Amino acid sequence: MFPAGLRLALVATFAPAALLAVDSAPRVAPTRPGLAAAAANQGPAAVGKPSSLPVTRLIGLEYFALRDVTALLGFKSTWVESTRRLTLLDATNRIELTGGSREIAVNGLRVFLGNPIIQRGGLLFISKTDLERCLTPLLRPALLGPLLGRPRIIVLDPGHGGQDNGMENKPLKLKEKALTLDVAQRLKKLLEARGYQVVLTRTDDRQLGPDKQTDFLARADITNRAKADLLVSIHFNSLYPDTKTSGTEVYTFTRAGQRSDRSWGAVEKDDAETTPSEINRFDPWSALLAHCMHREVIGTLKTFDRGQKTMHSIVLRGLKCPAVLVESVFLSNDSEARRAATPAYLQQIAEGLASGIGAYADLLEKISPKPAARPAVSPSNSKS
Ligand SMILES: [Zn+2]
Numbered sequence: 001m002f003p004a005g006l007r008l009a010l011v012a013t014f015a016p017a018a019l020l021a022v023d024s025a026p027r028v029a030p031t032r033p034g035l036a037a038a039a040a041n042q043g044p045a046a047v048g049k050p051s052s053l054p055v056t057r058l059i060g061l062e063y064f065a066l067r068d069v070t071a072l073l074g075f076k077s078t079w080v081e082s083t084r085r086l087t088l089l090d091a092t093n094r095i096e097l098t099g100g101s102r103e104i105a106v107n108g109l110r111v112f113l114g115n116p117i118i119q120r121g122g123l124l125f126i127s128k129t130d131l132e133r134c135l136t137p138l139l140r141p142a143l144l145g146p147l148l149g150r151p152r153i154i155v156l157d158p159g160h161g162g163q164d165n166g167m168e169n170k171p172l173k174l175k176e177k178a179l180t181l182d183v184a185q186r187l188k189k190l191l192e193a194r195g196y197q198v199v200l201t202r203t204d205d206r207q208l209g210p211d212k213q214t215d216f217l218a219r220a221d222i223t224n225r226a227k228a229d230l231l232v233s234i235h236f237n238s239l240y241p242d243t244k245t246s247g248t249e250v251y252t253f254t255r256a257g258q259r260s261d262r263s264w265g266a267v268e269k270d271d272a273e274t275t276p277s278e279i280n281r282f283d284p285w286s287a288l289l290a291h292c293m294h295r296e297v298i299g300t301l302k303t304f305d306r307g308q309k310t311m312h313s314i315v316l317r318g319l320k321c322p323a324v325l326v327e328s329v330f331l332s333n334d335s336e337a338r339r340a341a342t343p344a345y346l347q348q349i350a351e352g353l354a355s356g357i358g359a360y361a362d363l364l365e366k367i368s369p370k371p372a373a374r375p376a377v378s379p380s381n382s383k384s
Contacts, residue, residue, distance in 0.1 A: 151230050213314065232326060241332075248329065257274060279319045
């Protein structure tokens with residue numbers, strides 16, 4: 001469990017019956033407001049706890065009625081019966097959720113929950129884990145606790161290296177291990193120019209252990225020893241022999257008790273882990289970091305949005321800080337691979353990642369408690 005839990009603002013004018021109105025109003029184009037603006041819009045100040053919401057047990061898990069969540073977080077909602085879609089709106093956010101689906105849209109970005117939204121008796125329900133560790137962090141980060149300050153030490157992890165080439169595009173002579181290191185070095189320069197302390201898990205073409213397992217663990221160890229405030233693991237995607245698929249994916253470590261995105265295929269086994277890993281303590285912050293990276297990388301590269309997802313990455317599992325793994329484009333797609341072969345595009349990827357880190361850092365600074373103002377010293381009492 002996340003020790004401090006979540007503190008949720010309670011809306012003073014609680015009117016649940018009015019908040020799930022059936023409505024066939026036309027859809028409005030999704031917006032992408034700044035998260036800082038969202039943080040500033042926290043609604044009424046009264047504070048409640050998740051336990052204040054009635055829990056419903058569905059498919060063996062704890063779920064909350066979205067009608068109650070909507071009220072608690074201060075959203076207005078519209079429900080379209082024909083599409084089973086619920087839209088939540090406040091001054092800065094638009095969230096779309098569909099009964100039976102894990103995919104939701106948060107300000108136009110695709111986010112995959114760890115459990116499906118469930119429809120029962122005319123109401124939609126969201127799992128407690130998804131509400132507390134994924135959705136609330138994106139919408140009301142100031143309600144998380146304990147708050148983290150602005151990050152200072154950033155670890156960049158260029159994926160693969162040495163005998164592990166990662167994904168390859170052989171006709172174009174591209175190796176993932178070389179591209180990840182190139183982007184990491186560009187990103188390091190951008191971040192250092194903005195005042196961050198930056199550590200790379202590798203600075204040349206090498207594997208950090210005799211096999212992949214030890215290599216992954218060495219990367220995590222470097223991150224923890226650096227006392228990092230966050231880690232960004234840099235990768236390029238591939239789905240050979242599929243050469244059509246393109247776009248950007250952003251991953252966090254899978255939340256305890258949920259399946260990773262890759263285990264949702266028809267023939268895949270349930271890979272949920274009941275015991276939380278070290279990094280699960282930072283689930284809400286990782287979700288928020290991923291959302292910032294997701295928005296800024298896609299905004300910079302104009303790539304297809306393949307969503308914010310989760311995986312059981314060994315690199316991320318033991319980290320003592322929030323972390324995200326970014327697969328910016330597909331090397332198995334020739335069009336994206338040709339772009340990735342140019343220094344200008346690698347620079348764009350680095351700039352997108354830097355913007356994401358910057359957005360996350362700005363947001364954390366904005367929601368951090370400000371130190372109390374020192375009492376003014378009157379001139380008559382001051383020592384000369
Ligand atoms: Zn990779």
